[in-house]
Amino acid sequence: MPRMFGKLCACLAGAAAVWLGTTPTHAVIVSGANGTGTANVLPGSPPPVAAWANAGTILSGSGVYLGNGWGLTASHLAAAATINPGTPFTLTSGQVFTVDQVSTRVKNADNSDADLLLFHLSANPSLPNLTMASSSPTIGTQVLSMGNGLTRSGGDASGYSTTTPHVYRWGNNLTSPAPGGSTATTVVASGDSTTTIFGTTFDSVGQSSESHLSDGDSGGPVFNAGNVLVGINLYIFPPVGQPGDRVNFGNQAGYADIAAYRGKISSITGVPEPASVGVLGVAVVGLLVRRRIRRDGCG
Numbered sequence: 001m002p003r004m005f006g007k008l009c010a011c012l013a014g015a016a017a018v019w020l021g022t023t024p025t026h027a028v029i030v031s032g033a034n035g036t037g038t039a040n041v042l043p044g045s046p047p048p049v050a051a052w053a054n055a056g057t058i059l060s061g062s063g064v065y066l067g068n069g070w071g072l073t074a075s076h077l078a079a080a081a082t083i084n085p086g087t088p089f090t091l092t093s094g095q096v097f098t099v100d101q102v103s104t105r106v107k108n109a110d111n112s113d114a115d116l117l118l119f120h121l122s123a124n125p126s127l128p129n130l131t132m133a134s135s136s137p138t139i140g141t142q143v144l145s146m147g148n149g150l151t152r153s154g155g156d157a158s159g160y161s162t163t164t165p166h167v168y169r170w171g172n173n174l175t176s177p178a179p180g181g182s183t184a185t186t187v188v189a190s191g192d193s194t195t196t197i198f199g200t201t202f203d204s205v206g207q208s209s210e211s212h213l214s215d216g217d218s219g220g221p222v223f224n225a226g227n228v229l230v231g232i233n234l235y236i237f238p239p240v241g242q243p244g245d246r247v248n249f250g251n252q253a254g255y256a257d258i259a260a261y262r263g264k265i266s267s268i269t270g271v272p273e274p275a276s277v278g279v280l281g282v283a284v285v286g287l288l289v290r291r292r293i294r295r296d297g298c299g
Contacts, residue, residue, distance in 0.1 A: 062220030067129025147217025171211020231255030
């Protein structure tokens with residue numbers, strides 16, 4: 001099997017499994033003028049992002065509120081892949097909710113563990129249930145990613161460096177062939193999990209808010225233009241030898257493919273499955289945040 005080296009970001013339609021190094025991903029890095037200051041930190045700056053209100057932080061990374069009291073994040077953020085009662089989940093609005101039971105690991109079709117964790121809250125946020133994608137994204141689909149990653153710092157022709165503090169930001173990207181292959185999705189084995197993912201590539205000339213993942217973004221949500229949840233931030237795939245504080249053009253990121261897990265998630269959470277809502281292989285409003293991250297995790 002091909003072997004890839006990179007970091008986990010904080011996250012089975014593909015063909016062969018791709019074995020990767022594991023390190024969580026963090027902050028969403030955005031190229032151009034939208035990647036600094038207060039740009040892309042609120043819906044409407046510049047485009048509207050209705051699902052922003054469901055995004056939040058948990059443990060050392062990010063997460064998203066699905067509905068019916070349930071949230072979703074990357075399992076690699078949690079020690080022993082377990083989130084315990086009493087753990088806070090903070091929405092982008094600043095509201096804090098508390099986990100009230102031991103988290104539930106999301107499974108693959110063969111009952112193996114995926115890099116996804118469901119957590120239940122003691123009180124339900126006053127937010128709508130999210131719609132989960134019923135089909136995987138095709139190559140060229142526009143997506144929007146959100147996460148509490150690192151801040152972009154110095155830049156050059158190759159890309160950017162990253163630094164603290166962590167800032168919740170969103171950015172856009174187009175799906176590209178999944179890391180390690182030529183298809184839209186692939187299966188990645190990392191740590192104690194095997195997860196179906198799709199990918200994006202950080203381009204110097206791309207979307208208006210071209211984005212890549214970085215430390216702190218793991219577990220954050222990925223939406224299409226219709227505010228349908230299509231993915232969860234998981235991994236980055238930097239070349240061997242690239243410094244850990246760099247996000248370079250050409251770097252790839254990987255996201256859990258929600259369509260592969262929609263049935264499992266719905267059976268646990270009761271969040272309704274859509275009758276015919278899928279991830280369309282068309283250009284979605286430029287909402288994907290590309291943060292430069294390493295193929296080590298983004299958490």
